[in-house]
Amino acid sequence: MQRRVFVTGGTGFVGRAVVRALLSGGHHIRILARNPCALRKINPFASGSIELWHGDILKPSTIEGAMNQIDAVVHLVGIISEVGNVTFENLHSRATKTMTKIARDAGIRRFIHMSALGTRPGAVSHYHQTKWAAEEVVRTSGLDYTIFRPSLVYGPEDHFVNLFAQIIRHSPFVPLLGRPTALFQPVPVDCVARAFERALAAQTSTGQVYDLCGPERLTLEAMMKQIIATMGRRRILVRIPQRLARLQARLLEWLYPVLFNKASPLSRDQLVMLQEDNIGNGEAAEAAFGFRASSFQEGIKSYLAP
Numbered sequence: 001m002q003r004r005v006f007v008t009g010g011t012g013f014v015g016r017a018v019v020r021a022l023l024s025g026g027h028h029i030r031i032l033a034r035n036p037c038a039l040r041k042i043n044p045f046a047s048g049s050i051e052l053w054h055g056d057i058l059k060p061s062t063i064e065g066a067m068n069q070i071d072a073v074v075h076l077v078g079i080i081s082e083v084g085n086v087t088f089e090n091l092h093s094r095a096t097k098t099m100t101k102i103a104r105d106a107g108i109r110r111f112i113h114m115s116a117l118g119t120r121p122g123a124v125s126h127y128h129q130t131k132w133a134a135e136e137v138v139r140t141s142g143l144d145y146t147i148f149r150p151s152l153v154y155g156p157e158d159h160f161v162n163l164f165a166q167i168i169r170h171s172p173f174v175p176l177l178g179r180p181t182a183l184f185q186p187v188p189v190d191c192v193a194r195a196f197e198r199a200l201a202a203q204t205s206t207g208q209v210y211d212l213c214g215p216e217r218l219t220l221e222a223m224m225k226q227i228i229a230t231m232g233r234r235r236i237l238v239r240i241p242q243r244l245a246r247l248q249a250r251l252l253e254w255l256y257p258v259l260f261n262k263a264s265p266l267s268r269d270q271l272v273m274l275q276e277d278n279i280g281n282g283e284a285a286e287a288a289f290g291f292r293a294s295s296f297q298e299g300i301k302s303y304l305a306p
């Protein structure tokens with residue numbers, strides 16, 4: 001059944017994949033975007049079934065009326081580093097409060113929410129704390145919600161693998177941050193997108209929280225080795241002590257907003273997260289939405305192989 005879906009964060013890395021999956025499912029999409037030219041970023045050929053609502057989630061007045069004649073909301077907005085008033089608190093918990101309220105006021109029932117693996121009560125990082133607060137907002141909203149918690153998401157337009165691929169292209173040394181034994185379960189963005197698209201129709205996913213994880217548990221070092229091997233390079237991995245990494249992150253957090261007017265690509269909060277395992281159980285999502293994630297090395301081949 002075709003639905004009219006309001007999507008926040010549709011211009012981001014995960015959002016673009018989710019939007020493409022929704023389009024191929026035949027749904028009509030309305031995207032919230034701060035930049036009025038954002039549609040070109042998603043699909044330069046987009047026409048009838050996709051429209052843009054120009055607004056900012058931090059300015060609720062710009063979203064008034066945005067959900068009129070909409071059947072479901074896919075709420076993806078999130079940040080990994082803070083800058084100015086773009087804080088975890090504002091973008092995760094407050095923005096989710098705004099979105100659930102506007103959805104309720106517009107008479108919408110279905111709300112599909114993007115969280116993150118590692119979120120829990122008493123989480124250590126501010127990112128995970130505010131993702132938890134946002135989940136609680138969704139759970140108590142009275143809406144028919146589904147919550148997804150992915151581990152590290154990767155794909156051709158990702159932030160993480162591509163950042164390290166850039167470093168590998170230009171430097172003989174590759175920095176290793178975080179706890180050496182910390183484990184991740186990288187998941188392909190296509191699987192994440194499919195889960196969101198299929199959840200729209202799956203009544204049984206209402207009221208459920210799903211981990212989205214790949215089939216392997218890998219350390220950062222193991223992932224780096226696979227990225228380097230896939231690119232056909234030889235590089236030296238250099239472990240950065242936590243104290244030095246924190247100093248570096250602190251400097252970047254100060255420099256990036258001043259020089260580039262944007263958030264730092266590395267923050268002290270991210271370093272906290274890199275101390276923890278980021279693993280879960282993706283079986284329930286795979287069974288509910290009918291996908292099987294490929295291995296990390298198989299997945300990155302499509303965009304990193306020389």
Ligand SMILES: NC(=O)c1ccc[n+]([C@@H]2O[C@H](COP(=O)([O-])OP(=O)(O)OC[C@H]3O[C@@H](n4cnc5c(N)ncnc54)[C@H](OP(=O)(O)O)[C@@H]3O)[C@@H](O)[C@H]2O)c1
Pocket residue numbers: 008009010011012013014015032033034035055056057058076077078079091114115116117149150151152153154159
């Ligand atoms: N990538 C991962 O590995 C991963 C893992 C777990 C969970 N997640 C979660 O998945 C979601 C998407 O992540 P991503 O990697 O795709 O991030 P991303 O590429 O940085 O995308 C963030 C999106 O949020 C939008 N946004 C930011 N501030 C906004 C505002 N004030 N008003 C309206 N829109 C705003 C951005 O719009 P602009 O285009 O205007 O900037 C963009 O569409 C986030 O909630 C993230 O926490 C991601």
